[in-house]
Amino acid sequence: MRAIVIFDGDCGLCNGFVAWLLRHDRDGRFLVAGSAGTPGRAALEAAGLGAGIAASSIVVWDGVEGRVRTDALTRIARGLPWPWRAAGAMRIVPRPLRDGVYDQVARRRPRRPAEDPACGTPPAGLVALWRSRLATEADVVALSPAP
Template sequence: MPGTPIVVFDGECALCNGFVAWLIRHDKNAVFKVAGSAGDVGKAIVAAAGLEGEVVQSTIVVWDGTRGLTRSDAVLAIATKLGWPWRALGIGRALPRAWRDAVYGAIAQRRARLGAEDPACGVPPAELVAQWRSRLATRADVPGESENLAT
């Protein structure tokens, strides 16, 4: 991926928040930044990727600086940038996208049934708060946004 990849997620979704907490724990080299979809940065990334704003209500988006990846493509892009054993999930690209996205969709359907009290999801645990905040993308991370900040 060219540039620092940014994961845009639905900050109101317990499953998405849980995934980001998992990502921060396993992204030992701090490869990824994160942005909530409701914030200015998340909205700017989705727009820069040419995606509809509603897309983040049903999938995460991985922005690589030139394009936005969604659904199974996003998950596989994340996995291949992490260490072992997660990198091995990249072999999933050999499967047809329709199959991969069907699995992604089945997991995503669970998100509506999860509450913030679910121990596997929710807001970051206290020990991850500082690390989570250090990974937040800023408007300067979005192409064209640093020029907008100067005006």
């Protein structure tokens, strides 16, 4: 099942993570959406999460549940091939402990000013792949449960 990864496009660490994810998600299980764009905001709303959550946490929404912080990372890991799938085992660590580490990293992440032309810009070698994996509003609707 596909899922949408919502990330802060102004965050250098987040952009780097998305580039890493696209390189390793050979089966195309994950779409990506910046939290400031319409698809990202729509996915956050559909997941029942506030728009501000993606400013400090990566979010994964699969049409059923919105996961944040390390729950999002374990969901991503479980969707990747080996050896990356093994990182999903971090879910055995109590959530407060693993989220505490996540929050410490998030507080120290490199942020770029919004006017930086590199914001949300994929590395040169990933432009076509990045664009092919950008979530659209139609993707959000397709994942949303029928009313």
